Amino acid sequence: MKEKAPKSLRLHIGIFGRANVGKSSLLNLIAGHETALVSPVPGTTTDAVEKTMELLPVGPVVFIDTAGIDDKSELGHLRVKNTRKIFERTEAALLVCEAGIFGGYERELLREFDERKIPALIVFNKEDLLENRKEFEKDFLQKGREFIFSNARDASKRDETVNKIKDFLMRIQGGKKEKSILSHLLPAGGLAVFIIPIDKEAPKGRIILPQVMAIRDLLDADKSSICITEKNWPEILSKLSVKPDLVVCDSQVADLMVSRAPKDIKCTTFSIIFSGFKGEMAEFAAAAALVNKLKPSDKIGILEACSHHPIEDDIGRVKLPKWLEKKAGGKLEIDVFSGRKMPEELEKYKLLINCGGCMLTGAEMKNRQEKARKISIPLTNYGMAIGACFGVLERLLEPFPEALKAYRENL
Ligand code: SF4
Structure with a gap:
C-alpha cells in the first residue's frame, strides 16, 4: 500500500458558502464520488467533512467541506461555531455561491479571508440557473476577484471545473517556496546524527512523525543521517571518519547531548527545528x-x-x-x-x-x-x-x- 503524506503537511482547502449552495456537491465532483452528505434540505451538513486526496499536479491536499454559516437556528449556532474553527487551518478557500447571488454574507467571508491572508476562489455554482450570465460576469469582473462558473451536479463539467480549481491552487503553491525542514542547515553531502531515546514514550515498532520527516528531508536533498540512542552518544563520533554537520536530539536528552558534545559540533533539537518549520x-x-x-x-x-x-x-x-x-x-x-x-x-x-x-x-x-x-x-x-x-x-x-x-x- 502506498504511504500517504501526513495530514499536517497537506494543503488544507476550506469549502465555504451559504447552506445548500452546493458545497458538498462540489466536493463530490472534485473527488469523483460521494464523500459528503448531499441533500436538498438546507443545512444538512452539520460538521465539517474532510477528504484527503492526491490532487495531481497540485500534490497532497485535504478538502474541508464546512457547514453553511448563515443559519440562525440553535443547531445552526453549533454549525457556525464548528465552521469558524476551520478558518484556523485553511490555507486556500473555495467560496461557493449560487450563480447570480452575491451579498453581504459572501462579502463578509471574503473580508475574513483577506484579514487572515487566505487566498480565495469564488465558485458560482448552478450556472445553468443564471439567466443574464454575460451581464453578471461583466459586473463581477469589476470587483477584481477571482471567480469561475460551475454546475457541480453536471458530471460532464467535472474536468473543466476541477482544472480551473487546480490552476488556482497551482498558482498559490507556485507563489510559495517549498520549505526544507533541516537540510538547509547542512552543506552538500552533509551528515546529521539523530539522537532518539527509545523510552516509555516511544511508540512500539516505529519512530515518531517529526523524526521520520527529518530523515526524509535529508534524503530528498541527497544528504545523510544516522540514528542512535542517547546511550551511544558521543562514542559514535570515534567510529565516524567525518565530523557530523549537525546533531539533533529529542528535547528530553538535550542536556546530555550538549554536555558531551565537542564545542565545534552544532547541536539542536527536533522540537526547535519544527518550531521554525511550522511557525516563527x-x-x-x-x-x-x-x-x-x-x-x-x-x-x-x-x-x-x-x-x-x-x-x-x-x-x-x-x-x-x-x-x-x-x-x-x-x-x-x-x-x-x-x-x-x-x-x-x-x-x-x-x-x-x-x-x-x-x-x-x-x-x-x-x-x-x-x-x-x-x-x-x-x-x-x-x-x-x-x-x-x-x-x-x-x-x-x-x-x-x-x-x-x-x-x-x-x-
Ligand atoms: S506534539 Fe504531542 S500533544 Fe502536540 S500535537 Fe503532537 S502528539 Fe499531540
Whole structure:
C-alpha cells in the first residue's frame, strides 16, 4: 500500500458558502464520488467533512467541506461555531455561491479571508440557473476577484471545473517556496546524527512523525543521517571518519547531548527545528527567555494540540512542570489544555507553552502565535522551554542566529 503524506503537511482547502449552495456537491465532483452528505434540505451538513486526496499536479491536499454559516437556528449556532474553527487551518478557500447571488454574507467571508491572508476562489455554482450570465460576469469582473462558473451536479463539467480549481491552487503553491525542514542547515553531502531515546514514550515498532520527516528531508536533498540512542552518544563520533554537520536530539536528552558534545559540533533539537518549520522560531525563542524569570506562583498555560492518552511520566503534565518549578525555585500554577482549538481566555497566564504541534498545520501554528501576540502573552514551545530549563538553549539555538539573537535580547 502506498504511504500517504501526513495530514499536517497537506494543503488544507476550506469549502465555504451559504447552506445548500452546493458545497458538498462540489466536493463530490472534485473527488469523483460521494464523500459528503448531499441533500436538498438546507443545512444538512452539520460538521465539517474532510477528504484527503492526491490532487495531481497540485500534490497532497485535504478538502474541508464546512457547514453553511448563515443559519440562525440553535443547531445552526453549533454549525457556525464548528465552521469558524476551520478558518484556523485553511490555507486556500473555495467560496461557493449560487450563480447570480452575491451579498453581504459572501462579502463578509471574503473580508475574513483577506484579514487572515487566505487566498480565495469564488465558485458560482448552478450556472445553468443564471439567466443574464454575460451581464453578471461583466459586473463581477469589476470587483477584481477571482471567480469561475460551475454546475457541480453536471458530471460532464467535472474536468473543466476541477482544472480551473487546480490552476488556482497551482498558482498559490507556485507563489510559495517549498520549505526544507533541516537540510538547509547542512552543506552538500552533509551528515546529521539523530539522537532518539527509545523510552516509555516511544511508540512500539516505529519512530515518531517529526523524526521520520527529518530523515526524509535529508534524503530528498541527497544528504545523510544516522540514528542512535542517547546511550551511544558521543562514542559514535570515534567510529565516524567525518565530523557530523549537525546533531539533533529529542528535547528530553538535550542536556546530555550538549554536555558531551565537542564545542565545534552544532547541536539542536527536533522540537526547535519544527518550531521554525511550522511557525516563527525567533518569536518562540524570545518567549522562552521568560522561563529564566519565572517565580513561584506564576501562572503557566501548557497547550497540547491533541488529546493523546497521557502516560505516567507525561511530558506536558509531569516532566515539564517539574523542570519549570525547579527553574522557578518553587511551586507554579500550571494548567494543561489539550485540543486542536486554542483555548480562549489565556490572558491570566504569564507564559504559554505549546507542544511540538506535530498534528498542526503551519497555518494553525502561526494562528496560535498571532492570537498570543494579540493578547500580549509570550508563547514558546516545549523544545525551547526545556532547553531554557536545562540552561542549554543558547547552544541549541546556535544553528539559528536570528532566534539566538531574539532569545538573548529578551534574557
Ligand atoms: S506534539 Fe502536540 S500535537 Fe503532537 S502528539 Fe504531542 S500533544 Fe499531540
